[in-house]
Amino acid sequence: MTAAERVVLRIARPWLSRLVGAGLLAAGTELAGLALMATATWLLITAAGQPPVAALTVAIVAVRTLAIARGVLRYTERLAGHDAVLRIITEVRARIFATLSSRPTRATDRSGDALSRLVSDVDAVQDLLLRVLVPGAAAGLVAALAVLGAGLLSPPAALPLAAGLLLAGVLLPWLASALTRRTAAEVAPLRGALAVDAVDLTAGAADLAAFGATDAALAKAAGRAAELARLERRLALVGWAVDGAGVLLAGATAAAVVLTALHAGTSGTLVGVLAVGTIAAVESALALVGAARQRTQLGTALSRVSVLLADPSPDAGVAAVTGTPGLDAVSVTYRSGAAPALRDVTLRLPAGRRVAVVGPSGAGKSTLLAVLAGAVRPDSGTVVGAGDPHRVGGLFADAHVFHAPVRDNLLLARPDASDDDLAAAAAAAGFLDWVQNQPVGWETEVGEDGGQLSGGQRQRLALTRALLLRPEVLVLDEPTEGLDPGAADAVLAAVLAATPGAIVLVTHRLNGLDGFDEILVLDAGRVVQRGRHADLVARPGWYRDQWSTQQGYLAIAT
Known part of the structure; x- marks a missing residue:
């Protein structure tokens, strides 16, 4: 048994009695079928000799009883098995979702791959229990009882039957597993990659079209789909060959x-x-071939699932540390051998402190916010307050807007918030006027990912939700993106006035930063300058150059 299978069975332990019951019902179904074939054969051969009808009565009743019992047992087995497995799958999906939503972000955490793990890979757990464990155990029990029954009828005949069952239940499953192992190992990751392609093609259709990259993206996805189809055809061909060998083995x-x-x-x-009983018994044992083939095909998917189930604690986020929120000598590197995204960054955030983080694109600004919020684990250093949304939280660049009313989107931050709380936060974000102008106000549907809102309205909604949270440290990643300069300055001023706690603002706009206590200039993950607005404007460097450029643009615009 593999480590991944042990993880699954450990989770299934509370429902193990239900699975055992399903296995016994499956064995009863196969035994009823085997007994039905044997009894019907005896009845037909005996009836050919035209004995008295009374001599056949018991056999006739037995055939009818076994035929009905087989159907009833099969239905009950399906009902019991699926009841147990659906309970287990619910627990597995809940655990995986909790792990994916709480662990630090990784370079491999693409939404399509996460969806593949949560859906198709979790289905592998269901298949392991229903198509491998239950039928495999039932087939083993039926094989043992079939040999015992043959021994009672003709002891010498039990030996070739036992040999045939061993070949059907051990050799052929091993052969099927060996022939499909390498191909099956490639299928699950390929399905995950194809799911990523599907998400990229759907969510990024407009961007792909704008840059003329749609055909290339489609070709890439089509290539993966063709490769997946080729692998699945190979698996089907191997299955056909092994099944054919099983039929020949039953006859022999x-x-x-x-x-x-x-x-x-x-x-x-x-x-x-x-003769007839042997064919039925070997066919029952051949279920182990399908179980072995299925188990091999599920191996990679189960491994991907077990990684998220085995021990989520190392990846559950940055442990909260008591004290004033902030960073102390924090460094972050996303990939081995790559340049650090942050290098030895220290930042203190007592209540009321206003800090702006600026710098060129790719300097590490969003990574700094993600570390503060506990979404990214640092390689070294200490983070205080991370992982607790009531200590550090706010508006991030990838803030999601749900296909729900405005009220429901906002109450994610504070479910007990009153209409007055909503109005105060919306007013600070410049969103209240829009809400009040809607026919149904807070109940206005915003569409999928805020599709019924303009870019500025969507940003204001996300900012309102961040303000409603009222954390000790409010982190804001480009909160005024999509707003015109006048509205952006007004919204920023209102946010500063409405926030009693500390604020960390990531922005490309340098206007309005003269009221901040400290400005950090990041470049290649390092803090290359820090100080107040007036000090930085007076010093040579990126900040003064960028300030002059932006003032020139504003002068031209006005």
């Missing part, structure tokens, strides 16, 4: 059992029963 085993029984002097009626 039945022939061996018949010859052995005849040689032992077994009556013709019982020989016929043994």
